[in-house]
Amino acid sequence: MWAPVSVSGSLKTKTGWGMLQFRADPGTGTGLVSGIAAGTMTETQLRGTIMTAYFIRRLLLIVPTFIGITILVFVITRFVPGGPIERIIAQARQMQMAGYGSGPAAPGSQTQPLSDEQLRTLKEYYGFDKPVLASYFSWLYKVLQGDLGVSTRYYDPVWDMIKERIPISLYFGILSLVIVYGVCIPLGIAKAVRHKSGFDNVSSALIFIGYAVPGWVVGVFLLVLLASHWEIFPLGGLVSEQFEDFSLWQKIADLAWHTVLPLTSYVLGSFAVMTFLMKNTLMDNLAADYVRTAMAKGLSFRAAVFRHALRNSLIPMATSFGNNISVILSGSFLIEKVFNIDGMGLLGYESVVERDYPVVMGILVISALLFMIGNILSDLCVALVDPRVKFE
């Protein structure tokens, strides 16, 4: 959500990935070999120890990065015009102006509408009276105790606001995960097996269209076509107005009816990367010698694919699996905005636009933690499924 616009197209920064490197040739791990030669450990045990040490180091690195991220954004929030105090001053000025009537250049517009005393109270209330670092650390202290503060716009606790949105984002996140993996793996296999066939070419072209056009643009188009022009689907929102009065089945049907269009927008863009990853790795593996051996000893093509090639081809799919935990909680605010869905994405976007700093910081805390843990989980997934990965 925080990097909603992927600036570099398919170049997704995957921090942390570079530390894990595939060993080109499984036989040249001199470090491991010498460890075994020393005679105390088996290779698996040694690898386990190195792996544990490596991931503990990675987990510890979260702390400085987390502080770096939050301090940077915290400092920005302090030095930017348009914060909560300025908003209150502007509101007070407006009320004053209204009181003076619409005379030209009312004297109130030049002077400060609030007294120094009021300003000091406000600054104290929002923690703007202390130096930046001091108020940062008092914020951090509160966060460590599980207190994310109170929204400066709605005066609700930030955690409650976030908690309310999580089920919505989870709903879409899990559904799209299931659909993406459920469609891409079989589709990738089918495309690899029928490489260069008509089916392969047509599905490639369709997938490319979904990949090229961003999901929210597709969303706008679907709205115009299917919701406004043909009136098949609703114009937005997650449930109908009479939702409370519905029976259980009606509720489910209503929810599903509202889900179709946004879910389509969510899912379309993800098909391309996953499907082609699946297809290409499977084809690489099909061309590998061990599959040829399997075929040569008389195994059927089907068995060669499903018993041998497929297992190895699922490894690259695992590389991105860990990052899914943050996908679940973020969701595209553009799609949520188009379809008027009150999820985490929209909350983050609105808090940024309205300068609701505690909410901005609260979401940042959660998304940054999920992002970093997701990266480590991804690496862990890869290390677990592929014994050839070495750690540096």
Place this chain on the structure above:
Amino acid sequence: MLRLNPLTLKKIRRFRSIRRGYYSLIVLVVMIVLSLGAELLVNKRALVVCYKDRLYFPTYGDMIPGRTFGLDYDYETDYRQLKKIFARRNEGNWVLMPPIPYDPYENDLRKDDFPPFAPSLASRHFLGTDAVGRDIAARLIYGFRIAIFFSLGLLVINYLIGVAVGCAMGYWAGAFDLVFQRLIEIWSNVPFLYVIIIISSIVVPTFWILILIMALFGWMGMTWTMRTMTYKEKARDYVLAAKALGAGDLRIIFRHVIPNTVAVIVTFAPFSISGGIVALTSLDYLGFGLPPPTPSWGELLQQGWANLDAWWISASVVGAMTVTLLTVTFIGEAIREAFDPRMHTIYE
């Protein structure tokens, strides 16, 4: 003349043999060239005016006041009106208008109706008008020109930074690498949109300011790729050989490492271009991109979203985006395949 080595020539030949990508490249180049001459295709100024046996070419250059053509005003001539007047008087004068005789900024208002107007051949609004009566086709074409050059500019800056920093990280490794890794990790978590909104609340973003802001958050992808590539190249024997011959760090980087990573850079470029177009469109859609009334696809999409009944607005933008992004993606796919052909064994 640039001397291409046989390997590059082979790659270019392979690219041309991939029909889908090759034709997409031709289509895209034609689109860019046409958009450069957009003033000749989409303009409220006439291409040629023949008045009293003299030819005028008003497209480029200063505006020509109406009095020049025998009208009774000193401001710029209304050529669409002039054409009607000449046709009525039938004195041998004539006006040749561009195919789309509207300016992207001009509101074509009518007395008896309110915009948006549906597409019509008679009024020469081939794709209709937007909610304030501006011609959609005109805004699409000018918007395309801005978007494509925006993403080209963004690409150049991103790649310059990315190649420089990424190479340095990969080549010198160690503490320098570690520090930059943390920095990237921190920087990539800063809410990108947040900074854009803040900056655009202080200054009105111009074309170049917006590119710089986007580059501030866009350099990391290429940096990361270059870092990995440099690591790989550095470990290879030819670098060791160059070192043994006494080549310095800079020579190795510029003469050996970078030329060997060009393939990767070129492969990523088309995807960066489509990414840039999408980024600009998204920002414009939200209202944080280039200030109005700059012609922009994002702003048109916003209008299409707000006026769901006027289906032609969203339909034309989505159509234009699909065509553009699809050609760019096809080019990218073809380049990738040309540079890294996957020759698979296929079981019959």
